[in-house]
Amino acid sequence: MTHDPHEHEGHEHAHDHDTHAPIGAKEPEGYYPLLADAVRELLIEKGYFTADEHRAFIERIDARSPALGAKVVVRAWTDPKFKQRLLDDGKKACAEMGVDVVVANLVVTENTPAVHNVIVCTLCSCYPVFVLGRPPDWYKSAAYRSRVVRDPRAVLKEFGTEIDAKREVRVHDSTADMRYLVLPMRPKGTEGWSTEQLEKIVTRDTMVGVAECRLAA
């Protein structure tokens, strides 16, 4: 155990370890990563896709980020006709902006003074990756998935988001072919802001619905 990865924990200034130590696997792979590798290799071997296609697909997902979703949201805030098209058909409206949502369709749920929306996938971890990039770990956790659907107000409170008792909370469970995007409310005090300024306050969490847009802290 000369290369115990935990050896240096707690030693913030420990620069004395051998930075030239050979890099090697120190722990056995977990069951699921191994399974995923095995399935990937089999699919490539059987010709379903090539290693390059698989790599390129992951690269394509990793190129997406919440900044894309923010562009869509800000356009909806500033262009009422676009907003209507977005609510009518999320996939088509995103395509107008050069954003291919890839999946069957994108359901855009609008937050209003009467309704707050929040998204979950109780069965697995479906997420609009082509609009927001990869999901955060908490979105995939069993705790979020099981709790937000049955006690959304308490879970939102843990995220620091208190929904007025008079507002309806609407949970969207992505159980099949659709993906969901919350259209957050534009905060008061942002009149006259530039597109760039507005895009900064539209964060990932506001488009999943665990937070609301706020004027920059």
Added chain:
Amino acid sequence: MSWGEGIASRFKPGDKVHVAERYPAKGHFRTPFYIRGKTGVVERICGQYHNPEELAFGKYDGPEKVLYRVRFDQKQVWPDYHGHSADKVEIEIFEHWLEPAK
């Protein structure tokens, strides 16, 4: 909303529907346990898609099924729900899991 256009569906938006209370032992089902046996209202028709119960077992040429988005009152889904009485949960459910609500 033009989502259901041209789709021959058993239900239409606004219809009251009941989710079948079936618990098949084996398979890949996209109908969560918590919603089986509950009654909701069709919010929209999402389109027609291959049945995940067949796709999961390599059958890609089966008939497409109508997929609905159904809205439920949280108070009905969770008897001990302590949020607002207007709170809702919306779920995608395939037609073969739905029955007309009495």
